[in-house]
Amino acid sequence: MPLLDNLLTLHRVDSQVRALSTRVESARTYFNAQEKQLATLERQKAELETQVRQLQASVHAIEVEQTAAMERVNKLRSELNTSTNDKQYKAILNEMKVLEGQKDEIVKRAVEEMQRVEDTKKRLEVQVATIAERQKIRELAKTKLDECMGDVGQRLAELEAERARAADLIPERDRQLFNRVADLTEGQTMSEITIVDLRHREFACGECNIELPFETYARLSSNSDSVIQCKACTRILYLAESNRPAGEKGAKSTRTQEEQERLDLAKDKAKFEKTRKL
Numbered sequence: 001m002p003l004l005d006n007l008l009t010l011h012r013v014d015s016q017v018r019a020l021s022t023r024v025e026s027a028r029t030y031f032n033a034q035e036k037q038l039a040t041l042e043r044q045k046a047e048l049e050t051q052v053r054q055l056q057a058s059v060h061a062i063e064v065e066q067t068a069a070m071e072r073v074n075k076l077r078s079e080l081n082t083s084t085n086d087k088q089y090k091a092i093l094n095e096m097k098v099l100e101g102q103k104d105e106i107v108k109r110a111v112e113e114m115q116r117v118e119d120t121k122k123r124l125e126v127q128v129a130t131i132a133e134r135q136k137i138r139e140l141a142k143t144k145l146d147e148c149m150g151d152v153g154q155r156l157a158e159l160e161a162e163r164a165r166a167a168d169l170i171p172e173r174d175r176q177l178f179n180r181v182a183d184l185t186e187g188q189t190m191s192e193i194t195i196v197d198l199r200h201r202e203f204a205c206g207e208c209n210i211e212l213p214f215e216t217y218a219r220l221s222s223n224s225d226s227v228i229q230c231k232a233c234t235r236i237l238y239l240a241e242s243n244r245p246a247g248e249k250g251a252k253s254t255r256t257q258e259e260q261e262r263l264d265l266a267k268d269k270a271k272f273e274k275t276r277k278l
């Protein structure tokens with residue numbers, strides 16, 4: 001087979017390998033993003049839990065303070081009954097008055113702190129619900145990734161073997177060139193020459209549309225072993241089989257129309273089967 005046909009075979013397999021790898025990669029990227037988001041949500045949840053615990057401790061401290069103040073008031077009340085002189089009586093009354101004032105302030109603080117506990121608990125509930133939702137999405141992403149790796153893994157191994165076989169038919173230098181262009185163009189390595197106007201000798205690169213000189217067309221139509229790159233987009237140029245001189249088309253031209261139709265049908269079917277598998 002001419003070199004360009006071998007390059008086209010390699011291109012077909014190579015772009016399938018790249019497409020499959022991209023599918024696995026994007027499924028993995030999506031899954032990793034979900035994991036990261038969940039980790040952030042879990043961290044925020046832990047912070048809220050700490051806040052709830054601190055606020056509860058603060059409420060407890062206020063309650064202790066309140067009890068101590070009440071005990072002191074009760075003690076003062078009994079001392080008031082047993083007070084022996086006016087000065088002592090007034091001193092006790094004063095302290096009771098101060099304590100009453102403090103009591104209101106303590107109650108106010110307790111109410112505020114309890115409200116904060118409630119608010120924080122509510123935020124925590126929302127956070128827990130959000131996490132539950134994100135976990136479902138993460139599970140879906142995981143299933144998708146596993147499925148993708150399962151489907152693609154087998155197929156990718158087959159295609160990689162096929163690619164290696166296709167690459168073996170190509171001389172080292174051209175293979176290296178192919179790989180360089182494939183990386184540059186994300187697998188869009190080959191470009192079919194567009195015949196804009198044969199009579200006026202107008203040709204273009206099928207991928208980037210830049211005008212191509214007649215010599216490129218002439219060299220490719222006379223020799224399918226010439227490797228010519230598009231000067232603009234670096235892709236390897238080729239002529240569609242139907243645009244090659246009759247001799248190049250080989251056995252195909254000797255087939256009857258019926259045979260050809262049957263072959264085309266089988267080819268389409270195989271192509272469909274392959275796409276369905278992906």
Ligand SMILES: [Zn+2]
Pocket residue numbers: 191205206207208209210230231232233234235
């Ligand atoms: Zn081009």
